[in-house]
Amino acid sequence: MVEREQVIEIVAAVAAVAVMLASMVAIGSSYGAENSTLSPEGAQMLVGVIIGFIFLMTAVGIGLAYVLNDAEDGLDATDDDDNGDAQGTV
Numbered sequence: 001m002v003e004r005e006q007v008i009e010i011v012a013a014v015a016a017v018a019v020m021l022a023s024m025v026a027i028g029s030s031y032g033a034e035n036s037t038l039s040p041e042g043a044q045m046l047v048g049v050i051i052g053f054i055f056l057m058t059a060v061g062i063g064l065a066y067v068l069n070d071a072e073d074g075l076d077a078t079d080d081d082d083n084g085d086a087q088g089t090v
Contacts, residue, residue, distance in 0.1 A: 005068050012060050020053045 027049060031042025038046065 008068065009064060012064060013057075016053070016056050016060055019056070020049065023049045023052075 024046065027042055027045045028038065031039045031045060033039055
């Protein structure tokens with residue numbers, strides 16, 4: 001059985017890829033020339049979409065890390081040490 005966290009990760013990844021593909025298709029249909037080539041403006045837009053996709057996936061990954069973080073895993077930012085030493089040594 002697929003766990004809840006995996007389903008959330010899959011849906012987020014598929015949605016981000018779908019947004020990228022839809023953007024690429026829209027650019028191709030808007031900036032495509034008669035001989036099936038892309039105009040210079042369309043090429044710049046396509047590079048922008050690729051860069052935007054990289055930033056989008058980074059944001060999705062960071063967002064999922066915060067949303068799916070369980071306090072029981074010991075990954076939270078709070079520390080029970082009084083002196084703030086990560087190793088707990090004096």
